[in-house]
Amino acid sequence: MKKLLTLLVTMFLITGVAYAASVVGSKHDMRFIVDDEDTDQVCVFCHTPHQTAEANAQYPLWNKKISTNTFGVYKSPTFDATDVAEIGGKGAGSQSVSALCMGCHDGSVAVNSLYRLPNDGSPGTPWFVPEIYSLNKTLSDDHPINFTYDTVLATKDGSLTPPVSSSRVDNSTPYLPLFEGKLQCASCHNVHNPEYRPFLRSSIDSSKLCLRCHVK
Ligand code: HEC
Ligand code: HEC
Ligand code: HEC
Ligand code: HEC
Structure with a gap:
């Protein structure tokens, strides 16, 4: 009986955690903007x-029209x-x-x-990200992104x-990813996992996330 109870509790915990860690039901589950028949x-x-x-060669099988704005870079x-660059967006x-x-x-946008439209209905009437979730059209006032973060930079910075x-x-679970050696939005954020709000790869308590890269 005790074993069965432990098993049930464990199953609940596992499924509970798996559900909480999914994009399904998170703020990135865009079904909240569509109607029932969509x-x-x-x-x-x-x-x-x-x-x-049109979307050919767009990693990772990207389906979303992107912005053609020029965003600027952090200085x-x-x-x-030394290689910080515009994030692109044209071709x-x-x-x-x-x-x-x-x-x-x-x-x-x-x-x-x-x-490519979904086969099971429309994606809804045009809906824009609310102001509180928008970084607007400039990235010069945000944490720098789109530059090479390697051992050379780490030595230079100290x-x-x-x-x-x-x-x-790093090799922690979950690790902080770089994309072809570069730091990007997704180095700090995991779009698929709402566990550490807002979609962070580490807890922000005691600034844990920052301290994984900055030795301060
Ligand atoms: C709000 C947009 C968004 C939604 C919704 C989304 N993804 Fe992603 N996905 C991304 C972005 C951005 C990347 C690239 C950045 C990264 O890897 O973190 C990515 C990367 C991926 C990758 C390649 C990298 C990896 O982590 O393995 C896979 C596979 C993937 N997504 C699968 C899915 C599946 C399956 C779903 C639905 C259950 C989904 N995604 C929903 C934005 C999204
Ligand atoms: C160095 C880590 C880091 C990078 C890189 C980063 N973010 Fe964030 N982001 C955070 C943290 C931490 C918060 C939570 C801020 C808070 O709670 O005060 C946040 C908050 C947000 C929010 C919630 C609204 C807000 O303004 O607080 C959005 C949306 C967002 N980030 C999107 C992005 C996008 C898009 C990029 C790339 C252009 C990006 N982030 C790059 C760490 C980062
Ligand atoms: C297809 C559109 C779309 C894409 C692509 C997308 N997001 Fe979002 N994101 C949203 C929407 C919409 C919301 C706010 C939902 C709401 O109003 O409740 C949001 C919310 C967020 C939040 C706030 C979550 C919270 O709990 O407060 C963060 C952080 C965020 N996104 C980061 C990112 C990052 C980083 C990327 C790329 C790696 C990304 N998003 C790609 C549509 C998108
Ligand atoms: C994924 C690794 C990573 C994370 C996480 C991260 N940073 Fe950074 N951050 C960097 C790198 C790399 C630089 C560029 C340092 C340089 O070249 O001087 C940087 C630059 C900065 C700068 C600008 C430094 C300057 O000289 O102008 C500040 C400030 C900063 N980060 C604060 C933070 C804070 C606060 C957090 C947590 C919310 C954070 N970072 C999270 C990697 C990270």
């Missing part, structure tokens, strides 16, 4: 299993990275992974403006964790 898909607002010609006298296939976020989070490879800062 699509019931969740991934379709960002990914499609088959791309249109500071103590910023040591399909040439964007950095951060341009994917800004396709919704600059507030200029409707969240449900998709390349108070950064040296990344273990060009795809991750």
Whole structure:
């Protein structure tokens, strides 16, 4: 009996955790903007299993129309990275992974403006990200992104964790990813996992997230 109870509790905990950690039901579950007769898909607002010609070569099977704005970059006298660049957004296939976020989070392109429409209904009437979730059209006042973060930079800066490879800062679970050696929005955020609000890869309590890269 006791064993059965432990098993049931364990099953509850496992399924409970698995549910809480999914994009389904999170703020990235865009079904909250569609009507009953519209699509019931969740991934379709960002990914499609088959791309249109327009979206070809867009990692990771990207289904969302992106912004054509120029965002600017962070500047500071103590910023040591030398290759910080515009996130892109013009030609399909040439964007950095951060341009994917800004396709919704600059507030200029409707969240449900998709390349390939879902087969099970419409993606709803145009709906834009609310002001409180918009970074607006500039990235010069945000934490720097789209620059190489490697051991050279860590040495130059003197108070950064040296990344273990060009795809991750550390080997913790979950690890902080780099994208072709670069720090991007998704190095700090996990769009699929609402566990640490707002979609962070670590808790922000005692600034744990910051301290995984900054030795301060
Ligand atoms: C709000 C947009 C959004 C939604 C919704 C979304 N994704 Fe993603 N997904 C992204 C972005 C952005 C990336 C690239 C950044 C990264 O890897 O974290 C990505 C990367 C991925 C990757 C490749 C990298 C990896 O983590 O393995 C897979 C696979 C993936 N998504 C699957 C899914 C599935 C399956 C769903 C639906 C259950 C889904 N995504 C829903 C935005 C989204
Ligand atoms: C398809 C559109 C879309 C894409 C792409 C997208 N988001 Fe979002 N995101 C939203 C919407 C819509 C909301 C706010 C939902 C609401 O109003 O409740 C949101 C909310 C958020 C929040 C706040 C969550 C909270 O709990 O307060 C964060 C953080 C976030 N997104 C980060 C990202 C990052 C980082 C990326 C790229 C890696 C990304 N998003 C890509 C549509 C998108
Ligand atoms: C260095 C880590 C880091 C990077 C890089 C980063 N964010 Fe964030 N982001 C955070 C943290 C931490 C918060 C929570 C801030 C708070 O609670 O005060 C946040 C909050 C947000 C929010 C919620 C609204 C707000 O303004 O607080 C959105 C949306 C968001 N980020 C999107 C993005 C997008 C899009 C990018 C890339 C252009 C990005 N973030 C890059 C760490 C980061
Ligand atoms: C994924 C790793 C990572 C995370 C997480 C991270 N940072 Fe950074 N941050 C960097 C890197 C790399 C730089 C560039 C340092 C340089 O070149 O001077 C940077 C730059 C900065 C700068 C600008 C430094 C300057 O010289 O102008 C500040 C301030 C900063 N981060 C604060 C934070 C805070 C606060 C957090 C947590 C909310 C945070 N960072 C989370 C990696 C990270």
